[in-house]
Amino acid sequence: MNNGNPKPIYARVNNMVFAISVLACLLFYGPMVVFQKSAQGAVNQAMYVITHNTDWVWEFVVFGCLVFLAWLALGRYGNVKLGGADDKPEFSTFTWVSMMFCGGTGASLVYWALIEPIYYLQYPPFWLEPFSPQSAQYALAYGIFHWGFSAWATFGVPAVAFAYMYYVRKRPFLYPSYACRGVLGNMVDGWVGKVIDALVIIGMVGGMATTLGFVIPMLSDISSNYFGIADTIGFKLVVCCLFSCVYCWSCWNGLKGGIAKLADFNMYLTFILLGFVMLVGPTAFMFSLFGDNIGVLLQSFLRMSFYTDPITKSGFPQDWTVFYWAWWLSWAIYVGLFAARISKGRTLRSLIMNMIFSATGGCLLFYLVFGSYQVDAILNQGAQIADILKEQGGPAVVSNFLKTLPLDALVIPFFIFTMAVSSATGLDAASFTMANMTCYEIQDGVEPPKWIRMFWALMIFFAAMALLLVGGMDVVQLSSVLTSVPELFLLVILAISTTKWLREDFGSPEPLITDKYQESAGTQSVFIPEESQVKNV
Numbered sequence: 308m309n310n311g312n313p314k315p316i317y318a319r320v321n322n323m324v325f326a327i328s329v330l331a332c333l334l335f336y337g338p339m340v341v342f343q344k345s346a347q348g349a350v351n352q353a354m355y356v357i358t359h360n361t362d363w364v365w366e367f368v369v370f371g372c373l374v375f376l377a378w379l380a381l382g383r384y385g386n387v388k389l390g391g392a393d394d395k396p397e398f399s400t401f402t403w404v405s406m407m408f409c410g411g412t413g414a415s416l417v418y419w420a421l422i423e424p425i426y427y428l429q430y431p432p433f434w435l436e437p438f439s440p441q442s443a444q445y446a447l448a449y450g451i452f453h454w455g456f457s458a459w460a461t462f463g464v465p466a467v468a469f470a471y472m473y474y475v476r477k478r479p480f481l482y483p484s485y486a487c488r489g490v491l492g493n494m495v496d497g498w499v500g501k502v503i504d505a506l507v508i509i510g511m512v513g514g515m516a517t518t519l520g521f522v523i524p525m526l527s528d529i530s531s532n533y534f535g536i537a538d539t540i541g542f543k544l545v546v547c548c549l550f551s552c553v554y555c556w557s558c559w560n561g562l563k564g565g566i567a568k569l570a571d572f573n574m575y576l577t578f579i580l581l582g583f584v585m586l587v588g589p590t591a592f593m594f595s596l597f598g599d600n601i602g603v604l605l606q607s608f609l610r611m612s613f614y615t616d617p618i619t620k621s622g623f624p625q626d627w628t629v630f631y632w633a634w635w636l637s638w639a640i641y642v643g644l645f646a647a648r649i650s651k652g653r654t655l656r657s658l659i660m661n662m663i664f665s666a667t668g669g670c671l672l673f674y675l676v677f678g679s680y681q682v683d684a685i686l687n688q689g690a691q692i693a694d695i696l697k698e699q700g701g702p703a704v705v706s707n708f709l710k711t712l713p714l715d716a717l718v719i720p721f722f723i724f725t726m727a728v729s730s731a732t733g734l735d736a737a738s739f740t741m742a743n744m745t746c747y748e749i750q751d752g753v754e755p756p757k758w759i760r761m762f763w764a765l766m767i768f769f770a771a772m773a774l775l776l777v778g779g780m781d782v783v784q785l786s787s788v789l790t791s792v793p794e795l796f797l798l799v800i801l802a803i804s805t806t807k808w809l810r811e812d813f814g815s816p817e818p819l820i821t822d823k824y825q826e827s828a829g830t831q832s833v834f835i836p837e838e839s840q841v842k843n844v
Contacts, residue, residue: 327505332766357788369457371802379467379805380663387471388654389650389654394474402571404665409736412454412669415521415730420450420677421708424679427450432623444599447674450674451601461635462642463659465486465801467658467805482744483744484500487801487804508744511740515641515734519547519771523547525702530542573729576728580722584676584677589680592679596679644740677708734767738763742760
């Protein structure tokens with residue numbers, strides 16, 4: 308008896324795309340497990356070549372994404388509704404924002420909000436004196452810059468493309484190659500499309516594995532100190548397995564039954580944690596430093612966006628900004644697809660504004676609380692946190708932070724649980740999205756089969772194990788950089804495709820055909836949107 312609940316409908320798996328994607332992932336991550344030492348030896352050189360020789364490309368593409376979304380949101384296309392006239396949003400605004408934010412950040416935001424300000428104090432940009440008042444003005448500003456508007460702009464471009472294709476053009480194909488049809492035409496139906504989809508999936512697996520590469524060592528270090536257990540590679544693998552059980556459960560229960568509930572729960576836990584640290588920390592100093600850094604960020608935004616330092620070659624923009632842009636690009640298609648899937652009934656403007664401002668606002672809170680706490684400890688309290696970071700690594704810094712809080716015996720387990728739930732939300736969304744990509748059609752209200760959702764959840768686990776076995780954060784970072792290179796070009800193609808579709812659908816004063824679709828073998832469909840889908844366009 309199902310108590311009136313309809314039996315779920317599952318999509319049909321595209322075996323060709325699935326097989327190619329699985330093979331590509333195994334070929335990329337398998338050698339890391341088999342040839343651990345030799346794989347680690349080639350990392351530094353590969354990272355240097357990519358980040359230092361192409362730094363300007365990453366910066367121009369990311370800034371271009373921000374400009375493109377501003378043009379869409381502030382122009383007449385911003386009122387295009389994602390769905391029909393009677394379509395209502397599937398999720399409440401709180402759940403929608405929560406899913407968007409949790410799917411695009413995870414526990415790695417907490418890690419970097421505690422770590423980045425220390426690096427920027429110790430090795431500041433723009434040739435400033437280490438640990439000086441001037442370096443403190445960038446301690447939060449650069450972290451917010453890396454996690455804020457520009458980062459979410461890279462997610463917004465594919466989100467707009469997929470949402471428009473899915474809800475306005477009514478094309479139930481949630482894989483990246485189809486969204487490139489506006490530029491590549493029927494080429495996406497052949498091997499070109501299969502290669503695009505496989506490359507994107509490799510990038511998504513790499514991006515999420517990179518996240519686990521930061522989060523698992525943090526959770527294992529905190530847990531080992533709390534329980535008095537040695538933090539060996541075996542213990543890390545145990546923590547990773549236990550953590551995987553959490554996100555596999557949510558992934559099994561699907562979009563509404565698992566991910567949406569987990570996102571809401573995660574937001575409540577996060578607000579409790581942030582509120583507690585704000586109350587017990589130097590609250591007045593937090594807001595004062597935050598306000599100062601926001602002013603510096605707004606004043607220096609363009610300078611930071613195009614900073615490459617080609618003369619003195621400090622390496623700061625390559626090691627930080629270029630790496631971050633590569634990391635976000637490895638996430639871009641996944642977050643874009645997921646954001647599109649949950650945005651039915653919204654307008655293009657509301658989708659863009661939510662991603663650019665609401666999500667950035669959430670990131671601001673983490674740097675306001677955690678980042679300011681660390682800066683106060685170093686500059687005002689004389690804490691030797693920079694030495695801990697240099698000698699013991701980032702996870703030890705997080706453990707030290709927790710030990711300085713009141714009621715740490717209760718706070719530490721709560722923190723571990725919150726971080727596990729936070730990361731699980733993003734990993735669930737990624738597994739769900741990759742499952743969508745490897746199915747033929749995902750009609751409205753239809754989900755990919757449970758087994759394929761679980762498969763991709765376990766593939767992320769396998770990739771994370773490969774990175775942990777190779778060892779070192781350089782390998783973790785290289786995973787994102789390598790897998791995101793093709794997506795530099797893919798984002799440009801998606802932006803052009805979206806613009807072409809919008810001009811075809813709304814650029815002519817009179818429709819060219821009367822039917823919604825006219826298709827024939829070997830010809831591209833032409834779509835005329837319903838008048839009710841657009842308000843004042």
